[in-house]
Each structure stands twice: as C-alpha cells, then as structure tokens.
Amino acid sequence: MIGSEGKRKKGNSDVTFYIRVCYRRNADMQGSIQWLDGKKGSVFRSVLELGNLINDAAELSAGHKDNKKIDHWEDKKSVS
Numbered sequence: 001m002i003g004s005e006g007k008r009k010k011g012n013s014d015v016t017f018y019i020r021v022c023y024r025r026n027a028d029m030q031g032s033i034q035w036l037d038g039k040k041g042s043v044f045r046s047v048l049e050l051g052n053l054i055n056d057a058a059e060l061s062a063g064h065k066d067n068k069k070i071d072h073w074e075d076k077k078s079v080s
Helices: 047-062
Strands: 002-010 013-025 028-035 040-044
Touching: 013 047, 028 047, 040 047
Parallel strands: none
Antiparallel strands: 002 013, 013 028, 028 040
C-alpha cells in the first residue's frame, strides 16, 4: 500500500487529503481517500472517481455545493 498526502488549492481555501492506493492495474487504481479538513472518507474504484471526490470536496469547502447532495463522502468522527 502506498500512502500520500495531497493539497489542492481552490479559491482561498486549502483542501487536504490522505490517499491510500491499495491496487494498481492497467493504468488505473483503487483505494481510499480521507478528507482531513472535512473529517470524511470514501473509497474509490478508479482515477476518475478519485478526481470526482476531490472536486466535490473542493466545491463543498468553497461553499459551491450543498452538503446534502453529496453522497460519496461518509462522515468520520476522527480521521487518522
């Protein structure tokens, strides 16, 4: 397993993630992502799904999306 931290800057807010890649095959990957600032987590089954999760978190952080419409992210009490 490979772990890495990444930041994406959107507007005036930083969004921090912990991404764990569990499997890589045929230029694709699967794993889990934790949104450290939002204390939420999710699993992803492709690079496209990972990108969508990162985009959703950035939009939620910037206040551009309604939190009730995002069903990809699961609430976490603590993010390790």
